Amino acid sequence: MDGGRNMSTSLLYHGFGIRGYRHVKTEYEGGKVVFTVRQETDDLRCAVCGSRNVIRRGCRQRRFRSLPIGTHPVQAVLDVARVSCMNCGAVRQVRVGFADERRSYTRAFERYVLELSRRMTIQDVARHLQVGWDTVKDIQKRSLSRRFKSIPLKHLRQIAIDEISIGRGHRYLTVVLDLVSGAVVFVGDGKGAEALKPFWKRLKRARATIDAVATDMSPAYVAAVQTNLSNAVLVFDHFHIIKLFNEKLSDLRRDLYREATDKLHKNVLKGTRWLLLKNPENLDATREESKRLHQALTLNLPLATAYYMKEDLRQVWEQPNKQTAQRVLDDWIRRAESSGIRMLIKFSHTLAAHRNQILNFYDYPISTGPLEGTNTKIRVLQRQAYGFRDTEFFKLKIYALHESRYQLVG
Numbered sequence: 550m551d552g553g554r555n556m557s558t559s560l561l562y563h564g565f566g567i568r569g570y571r572h573v574k575t576e577y578e579g580g581k582v583v584f585t586v587r588q589e590t591d592d593l594r595c596a597v598c599g600s601r602n603v604i605r606r607g608c609r610q611r612r613f614r615s616l617p618i619g620t621h622p623v624q625a626v627l628d629v630a631r632v633s634c635m636n637c638g639a640v641r642q643v644r645v646g647f648a649d650e651r652r653s654y655t656r657a658f659e660r661y662v663l664e665l666s667r668r669m670t671i672q673d674v675a676r677h678l679q680v681g682w683d684t685v686k687d688i689q690k691r692s693l694s695r696r697f698k699s700i701p702l703k704h705l706r707q708i709a710i711d712e713i714s715i716g717r718g719h720r721y722l723t724v725v726l727d728l729v730s731g732a733v734v735f736v737g738d739g740k741g742a743e744a745l746k747p748f749w750k751r752l753k754r755a756r757a758t759i760d761a762v763a764t765d766m767s768p769a770y771v772a773a774v775q776t777n778l779s780n781a782v783l784v785f786d787h788f789h790i791i792k793l794f795n796e797k798l799s800d801l802r803r804d805l806y807r808e809a810t811d812k813l814h815k816n817v818l819k820g821t822r823w824l825l826l827k828n829p830e831n832l833d834a835t836r837e838e839s840k841r842l843h844q845a846l847t848l849n850l851p852l853a854t855a856y857y858m859k860e861d862l863r864q865v866w867e868q869p870n871k872q873t874a875q876r877v878l879d880d881w882i883r884r885a886e887s888s889g890i891r892m893l894i895k896f897s898h899t900l901a902a903h904r905n906q907i908l909n910f911y912d913y914p915i916s917t918g919p920l921e922g923t924n925t926k927i928r929v930l931q932r933q934a935y936g937f938r939d940t941e942f943f944k945l946k947i948y949a950l951h952e953s954r955y956q957l958v959g
Contacts, residue, residue, distance in 0.1 A: 561586070565615045566657025567625060567647045582618055585626040588643070593630055596644045600636035607631050609642065614654040614680060616661055622679050625655065654684070662688045686942065693945035700734050700948070702755035707913065709763040709786075709920040710770055712740040715931050724927070724947070726920045728763065732951045733923060736944045741769035749777040761913035763920075765789035766903055785906040786917040787866045794862060794896060798855050801892045851890050858885060858893060871911035878907065926950050 562568040570586040577583070595603050608628040615623040625647070633640045647655045654662075662685055665674045671689070675682045707728040712721050723744035725735035735751070737744035752759070761782040764770045766789065774783055861881055868874035878900065885897035900907065910916075930946050 565623070565625065565647075566655055566660075567615070569646050570627070580621060582621050582623045583612075583626060584623070588627070588630065588646075590630075593632055593643050595632065595634035595637060595639055596641050597639040598634060598637040600634055602635040603632035603643075604635065605630050606633050606640065611645070612653065613645075613648050614658050614678075614684075616655070616657050617678065654680075654688070659688050659691075663692055686939075690939070690942045690945060693942075693949055697945055697948040702734060702752055702757045705729075705734065705752070705755075705757045705759055707761045707763075707915055708734070708759060709915065709917040710745070710774075711764065711917045711920045711924065712744075713924045713927055715927070722927075722944075722947075724920060724923065726917075726923060728915055728919060730951070731919060731923075733948050736947050738940075741767070742773040745770075745773050745777075749773075752777070761909075761915055763913075763915045763917050765917065766793070766899070766906075771906075782909050782913055783906045784909045784913050784915055785903055787907075787910060788916055788918055788921070790900075790907070791859075791863065794859055797892050797896055798859055801855055801890075802852060854888055854890060855893060858888070865907065866910060868911075871908055874911055875908055878904065923947075923950060 558568075558571065561570065561572055567586060569592060570588050573585040573587050575582065575584040590605060591601075593603055593605065594601055608630045611627055611629050613625045613627070615625045617623055627645065629642050629645060631640070631642050644650070647657070649656065649659075652659075662674060662678070665677065666685070666689055669677070671682055671685045675685045678685075705727055709726045709728055710723065711726075712723050714721055721738075721740040721744070723735075723737040723740050724733055725737075725745075725748055726732070727734050735745075735748040737747060759778050759781045761784055762774050762778060763784045763786050764774065765786055771783065774781060858881070861884075865874055865878045865881065868877055882897045882901050882904075885893040885900075888894065927947055927950070930943060
């Protein structure tokens with residue numbers, strides 16, 4: 550069905566973002582609005598050199614998704630001319646003024662999709678506009694690629710480094726976070742020193758001056774930072790240290806449970822793992838958690854000693870200054886070494902070996918805590934299966950996390 554009157558060039562531009570083309574006709578096909586546009590021969594240019602000195606060599610009809618009218622999808626139909634350039638000799642299709650090369654949608658449609666993506670999932674945008682999921686993903690990916698093609702690093706001063714496990718099969722990503730802005734500035738494949746090599750190269754080219762780095766006690770990260778940022782202060786994250794101690798405490802409880810020969814001792818120790826890991830103020834009185842924990846500690850001196858040492862360890866990071874913290878840490882190490890409990894003795898050696906990096910917290914009170922929050926968001930992305938069909942898109946989504954420009958879910 551022909552729409553009759555020609556659409557004005559002003560409406561083409563302001564309504565659909567199409568400029569420099571003439572409206573030919575409008576038709577309706579199965580609920581879709583289809584309008585045909587034409588480019589005048591005088592407007593044809595060589596796609597290589599831009600010369601108007603061209604000879605038309607046929608054409609190919611192409612359809613482009615455009616902005617919808619209400620709930621009705623709209624397509625723009627154009628016979629794209631193929632020309633021979635008398636200036637440079639190139640023979641190819643002319644550029645389409647309202648759409649990017651090799652794209653089946655207009656730039657105005659692309660902008661509309663990105664605007665909807667602020668509040669809607671990929672799936673919801675695709676359903677609303679009656680296009681494929683991959684079309685919306687392609688538009689988002691192109692936009693993200695343009696924005697994060699070259700992330701500036703020169704301004705970096707304090708960073709956090711951590712790894713995150715993604716999917717099955719022990720796949721890892723290494724993430725670097727700008728602790729000042731909260732932005733992810735690097736996502737590397739794998740873990741350890743190897744994963745950070747591209748980051749060090751980019752950092753060197755940017756001539757950034759890093760003052761401090763927060764990380765866990767991973768030997769690979771320690772060596773990498775000391776090699777590539779010899780002037781930066783290394784700060785061991787206290788959350789990781791407490792987490793590591795909790796893991797050792799859980800192992801001790803399990804070993805004591807296995808070694809227990811008395812049924813009463815076994816029953817008391819059973820199910821106390823989470824009670825040991827909780828902070829005392831978080832124990833649930835309605836479930837008598839304090840009472841159950843007290844019973845377990847009363848019947849087992851090594852477990853009680855390790856538990857109270859865990860609570861004392863937290864005090865290292867709650868002192869008014871570095872000198873006081875140093876005394877608290879040294880006292881903790883001495884008590885652990887003389888406890889006679891192998892787990893505590895080994896852990897005291899670990900802390901003694903990294904004493905300076907632990908106390909550096911008082912010079913630079915930073916941690917990987919903000920990065921842990923980012924890792925939680927990454928796991929949300931992971932559950933949506935972005936990264937496993939298109940790893941590059943998954944990484945781009947990670948870079949965009951701090952902006953909240955797009956919905957996380959698919």
